[in-house]
Amino acid sequence: MIHALYRALSIAGGPLIDVFxxxxxxxxxxxxxxxxxxxxxxxxxxxxxxxxxxxxxxxxxxxxxxxxxxxxxxxxxxxxxxxxxxxxxxxxxxxxxxxxxxxxxxxxxxxxxxxxxxxxxxxxxxxxxxxxxxxxxxxxxxxxxxxxxxxxxxxxxxxxxxxxxxxxxxxxxxxxxxxxxxxxxxxxxxxxxxxxxxxxxxxxxxxxVPPLPCEPAELAALKEQIGDRPVWLASSTHPGEEAVAARVHRTLAERLPGLLTIIVPRHPERGPEVLGEVKALGLQVSLRSAGEAPDRAILVADTMGELGLFYRLAPVVFMGKSLTVEGGQNPFEPARLGAAVLFGPRMSNFPDMAPAMLAADAACQVADQDQLAEAVGRLLADPAVARAMGARALAWAEAEAxxxxxxxxxxxxxxxxxxxxxxxx
Incomplete structure (x- = not known):
């Protein structure tokens, strides 16, 4: 009955569909x-x-x-x-x-x-x-x-x-x-x-899925621009999480001199909006889509198809849509490239993957902004710990492929x- 009604409406609703x-x-x-x-x-x-x-x-x-x-x-x-x-x-x-x-x-x-x-x-x-x-x-x-x-x-x-x-x-x-x-x-x-x-x-x-691709020349250029600055990435973020990442940066900047925080909003068109939010918190910020270099405190990477590039740059990656929004973004992608993976408590889109990564010690779950700051600070302060966590993530990802x-x-x-x-x- 409902199926027949749906079909009838889809036939009769042509003018409305055109408007839509x-x-x-x-x-x-x-x-x-x-x-x-x-x-x-x-x-x-x-x-x-x-x-x-x-x-x-x-x-x-x-x-x-x-x-x-x-x-x-x-x-x-x-x-x-x-x-x-x-x-x-x-x-x-x-x-x-x-x-x-x-x-x-x-x-x-x-x-x-x-x-x-x-x-x-x-x-x-x-x-x-x-x-x-x-x-x-x-x-x-x-x-x-x-x-x-x-x-x-x-x-x-x-x-x-x-x-x-x-x-x-x-x-x-x-x-x-x-x-x-x-x-x-x-x-x-x-x-x-x-x-x-x-x-x-x-x-x-x-x-x-094989590791996300990147342009080797672009990767080399960004590595040269960043130098030996400590770097972490907030990936595929949703509204509210960019401000969290910026506040985490502000918390850690004093004890991690030169810290670079890269924020990749899930929807690139939000780049200017994110730029405004970060500036409102008193932080210097660059916009990737404007061709600006990562020479300030925060880089907003509002571009398409470059996550493979940033996963290779940042040894520590926080996956968005898991703190302020329900669902989670795919933690397998940074794990496939050997990053130390963090995510929030709202990972309902990955009801099997998230617990499996935690059980394999291939990821770390954080409850809020304070725990995120603690985890990022701990991993960046001890690169050997971050590398070991990234190696466990890579081993888990390869075993599941x-x-x-x-x-x-x-x-x-x-x-x-x-x-x-x-x-x-």
Missing amino acids: LKRRMLKGKEDPARAGERRGLASLARPDGPLVWLHAASVGESLSLLPLIERLLDGGRLRVLVTTGTVTSARLMAERLPAGAVHQFVPVDRPAWVRRFLDHWRPGLVLWAESDFWPNLLAEIGKRHVPLILVQGRMSARSFAGWSRAPGFIARVLADFTLCLGQTPADVERLVQLGAQDARCLGNLKLA GALDQVMGALAPFIAAVEGSDARP
Whole structure:
């Protein structure tokens, strides 16, 4: 009933959807040059041969799929289409996708636009990341009898509670999936309770991602500019956490002469706002997007795609969205580069990873600003301790990086089937 109502509203609501997309465009959340893609109008020709379509909602999900994409392309027979829904992720995919893979914006979930998209691309296999469920899109894939597999399946306790209020609707959505591969046993259990028919836990692909890249020349230049100053990084911060990092700097500056605090806001467009907050606390600050050198107390790194650079610069990394905002950002990324990792108490997005890192002594949890200052000060005052903690983080990360092989094993029969066919006319 709800599924049918949703479909009817998505058909009748065309004019409202157009208004919604125009407003997003005015806010910079849509790409005007590629607006047709959101209506199912492809801006690229379909490559010849069998094609696998992977969908990811945004930056984090799309990054987690990169190792899987590279494996799919290894044999040279498959072509890969990647869709995402945000301008930021589109820019990142333009930089990171390997040859043989192309990017499009996912069409808005209107039946006519969905059919137009599928008629053009004609995938032989669809891999869907995490929990970005679009009922019309998934139903249309099912109607065409294309295998649809959930990878990196994620179902938080909060999402589970929400979906449980519409059991028939979510069961209908999950029925379109041939196979569901959850990130954790808890994700699998919740998916099964909501109606997934075949659900398994084979590990988290985010743990199979290679270290974030960086430009060696830029890294060398920044190291020369920073010299022997003690450095720590507050990564992927959210509102409130930048001020915390600045106050931690003020607390530590006297006993750590020359201290450099690097703040990377999760949303780069907040750079000027963060700059103002830090200046209001009486601290000298540089802005990375303005081309300013890291020659002041704090560097606000409001740029895209440079976390790999800063994780290599800073031996101590605090992960944001864990003190003032609920959820947490991915602590695996700095661990993969051997940083000493700190995070706050609000890590609900990583209910298995965070406890596993703590149990392996590969990370340290801090409750508030005072504990963060104590931990950063202790690690920077004794580089040997910071190096040892970073080494434990790296060892843990490397030990957890085998999920890709297991996922590829589960996908093998589906891949073989699509390799043995070509695009249907």
